[in-house]
Amino acid sequence: MNLTTEELSQLYYRMLQARHFEETLEDLFHRRVLHGTTHLGIGQEAAGVGAAFAALKQGDLTILTHRGHNETIGLGADLTMLMGEMFGRSGGCSGGKGGSMHFIDLEHGNYGETGVVGGAYPLACGMAFTQQYNETGKAVLCVGGDGSVNEGNFHESLNLASVWKLPVVFFIENNLYSMSTPLEKEMNIINISDRSQSYGIPGITIDGNDVVEVYEIVRKALDYARSGEGPFLIEALTYRQCGHSKSDRQIYRSEQEVENWKKEDPIPRFAEYLIEHGLAEEGDLYRLERRAYEDVKVALAAAKEMPVPNDDSVYTDVYAE
Amino acid sequence: MNLQEMSYREALREAMREEMQRDPAVWLLGEDIGVYGGSFKVTLGLLDEFGERRVRETPISESAIIGTAAGSAMTGLRPVAEMMFSDFITLGMDALVNHAAKFRYMSNGQVQIPMVVRLPSGSGTGAGAQHSQSLEAWFCNVPGLKVCAPSTPAQAKGLLKSAIRDNNPVVFIEYKTLYDTRGLVPQEDNYIIPLEESYIERRGSDITVVSWGPALLETIKAVRMLAQEGISCEIINPLTLYPMDMDPIFESVKKTSRLVIVHDSQKTGGVGGEIAARVAENDCFNYLDSPIVRIGGLDTPVPVAENLERQMVPDAGVIADGIYTALGLD
Numbered sequence: 001m002n003l004t005t006e007e008l009s010q011l012y013y014r015m016l017q018a019r020h021f022e023e024t025l026e027d028l029f030h031r032r033v034l035h036g037t038t039h040l041g042i043g044q045e046a047a048g049v050g051a052a053f054a055a056l057k058q059g060d061l062t063i064l065t066h067r068g069h070n071e072t073i074g075l076g077a078d079l080t081m082l083m084g085e086m087f088g089r090s091g092g093c094s095g096g097k098g099g100s101m102h103f104i105d106l107e108h109g110n111y112g113e114t115g116v117v118g119g120a121y122p123l124a125c126g127m128a129f130t131q132q133y134n135e136t137g138k139a140v141l142c143v144g145g146d147g148s149v150n151e152g153n154f155h156e157s158l159n160l161a162s163v164w165k166l167p168v169v170f171f172i173e174n175n176l177y178s179m180s181t182p183l184e185k186e187m188n189i190i191n192i193s194d195r196s197q198s199y200g201i202p203g204i205t206i207d208g209n210d211v212v213e214v215y216e217i218v219r220k221a222l223d224y225a226r227s228g229e230g231p232f233l234i235e236a237l238t239y240r241q242c243g244h245s246k247s248d249r250q251i252y253r254s255e256q257e258v259e260n261w262k263k264e265d266p267i268p269r270f271a272e273y274l275i276e277h278g279l280a281e282e283g284d285l286y287r288l289e290r291r292a293y294e295d296v297k298v299a300l301a302a303a304k305e306m307p308v309p310n311d312d313s314v315y316t317d318v319y320a321e
Numbered sequence: 322m323n324l325q326e327m328s329y330r331e332a333l334r335e336a337m338r339e340e341m342q343r344d345p346a347v348w349l350l351g352e353d354i355g356v357y358g359g360s361f362k363v364t365l366g367l368l369d370e371f372g373e374r375r376v377r378e379t380p381i382s383e384s385a386i387i388g389t390a391a392g393s394a395m396t397g398l399r400p401v402a403e404m405m406f407s408d409f410i411t412l413g414m415d416a417l418v419n420h421a422a423k424f425r426y427m428s429n430g431q432v433q434i435p436m437v438v439r440l441p442s443g444s445g446t447g448a449g450a451q452h453s454q455s456l457e458a459w460f461c462n463v464p465g466l467k468v469c470a471p472s473t474p475a476q477a478k479g480l481l482k483s484a485i486r487d488n489n490p491v492v493f494i495e496y497k498t499l500y501d502t503r504g505l506v507p508q509e510d511n512y513i514i515p516l517e518e519s520y521i522e523r524r525g526s527d528i529t530v531v532s533w534g535p536a537l538l539e540t541i542k543a544v545r546m547l548a549q550e551g552i553s554c555e556i557i558n559p560l561t562l563y564p565m566d567m568d569p570i571f572e573s574v575k576k577t578s579r580l581v582i583v584h585d586s587q588k589t590g591g592v593g594g595e596i597a598a599r600v601a602e603n604d605c606f607n608y609l610d611s612p613i614v615r616i617g618g619l620d621t622p623v624p625v626a627e628n629l630e631r632q633m634v635p636d637a638g639v640i641a642d643g644i645y646t647a648l649g650l651d
Contacts, residue, residue, distance in 0.1 A: 122384055160380055320430070
């Protein structure tokens with residue numbers, strides 16, 4: 001394994017930060033405290049945080065979907081900045097102009113989320129083209145969801161990336177539903193990764209609830225892409241334990257199914273793994289969980305104190321100078 | 322001034338060549354833009370000159386072309402993307418409108434998207450309804466985009482150079498029927514035409530005519546004809562259609578008290594309507610001696626048969642009639 005004990009703790013800690021952040025948002029929306037909407041990734045932390053951690057470690061660039069909080073936190077974003085954005089405050093990561101679907105954190109190579117399904121794929125090609133053009137030695141991690149692989153952008157972008165041998169990894173979090181529609185109603189193949197064959201690139205399906213596997217595979221794929229071999233397609237099988245967005249009553253799936261997947265919850269699984277392999281003590285993990293919980297609490301309090309954006313800022317940054 | 326005569330097509334090519342020489346971040350992408358030189362031969366020879374690293378032929382994937390351009394712009398390059406025909410930008414609209422035009426604002430100014438999308442536009446070539454549209458009005462409704470429309474070779478070069486240097490996504494409307502038109506083009510290194518500055522093509526005192534594209538050439542014909550009758554027209558070419566520099570138009574209307582707007586793209590929902598509205602809601606309204614006249618393309622798809630297609634866009638006769646109407650002479 002390519003991770004130190006310290007990094008494993010960090011990974012666990014960020015998964016918990018992400019979980020508490022998302023649960024806090026869920027609660028705030030239930031209580032109608034927040035304006036707008038959100039797309040939570042509860043249950044998908046191993047995929048999101050694991051992949052992000054691999055990109056971060058190598059200084060690579062990322063671009064995300066509308067469900068991109070896990071990755072953003074996995075890359076190390078400041079939670080106060082993110083919570084401020086949820087509250088539409090001036091200290092938010094986008095000054096209150098972006099919201100939940102447009103988190104961005106350039107300091108950690110995160111070029112942001114896009115709210116249009118599939119919209120990130122061609123942008124990722126362009127970001128990867130810049131790396132190839134300038135010979136930076138960096139690669140791009142492009143995160144997508146299973147719902148986006150039937151968009152034309154998926155096909156156009158994977159094909160272009162393959163033809164141009166762009167250093168980009170397409171990482172698809174397959175949570176089995178695009179909003180309410182199960183995968184089998186949207187495609188006639190079992191594995192999304194099989195589509196890699198159409199583009200002449202490697203593809204693999206992995207356990208997206210095993211954070212160590214996710215990290216290792218994404219790291220290798222990014223190295224493959226940066227070596228000049230071209231793009232790589234990864235499908236990470238996972239499950240969204242929460243609704244699609246704030247208005248989802250989840251009538252399209254059984255409670256039993258959700259309960260079964262909760263047994264595969266990536267966070268307790270990772271905790272067990274760490275303890276079984278003697279990589280952490282229960283007390284350590286408890287302390288990390290408390291710390292993550294406190295982080296979110298502090299971020300929430302700080303966000304509420306932030307001023308709202310200046311009214312005039314509605315006009316700024318429509319254009320660059 | 323060092324001037325050289327060349328075609329609109331050559332002027333565009335010269336603009337790209339000079340900007341590629343000046344800035345290593347500039348690169349080109351599009352369908353068949355390499356050996357073939359693009360569907361209208363605008364990029365002919367640039368592959369030989371700059372190589373495959375900077376002149377990239379793409380699969381027929383318009384969304385990927387525009388999105389790739391935007392992603393590369395977001396990370397520091399300056400792409401110039403060609404759509405084979407302007408009509409095909411419909412396939413790249415998500416990347417252009419939802420992404421290129423929005424990322425700066427959504428990120429509170431943390432990123433910029435310096436890119437150009439070149440659109441060979443307009444009717445007059447018998448190419449039919451899917452290869453002949455002038456879609457400029459669509460883009461003039463998208464904050465975050467800029468829209469340019471040069472009418473002469475000198476304007477083509479000067480505006481394209483500015484568009485490439487601009488730090489925003491610029492939709493660059495080129496007219497297929499103008500590619501072969503010729504004119505004198507400045508050769509100085511520092512020659513550019515700034516964006517968002519309207520240009521007074523011809524001074525006059527009786528009436529203001531705002532026009533661009535092939536319609537401007539017809540307008541000039543009409544105005545020359547009317548000059549023989551002693552009618553003095555002032556012609557203003559906005560050059561940048563969005564955001565538009567309205568002040569010269571306001572000043573001119575206050576002087577002449579009459580306004581005609583002429584464009585090839587369809588009249589309904591066209592850019593001319595916005596100009597008319599701005600003048601009408603401004604104190605210019607009080608200076609108007611007659612209703613504003615808008616002359617635009619027909620509100621139909623573009624047909625192929627020559628006699629039908631010819632009716633699509635206003636010619637000098639139609640424009641002269643419009644000017645007579647505004648002058649109360651019909």
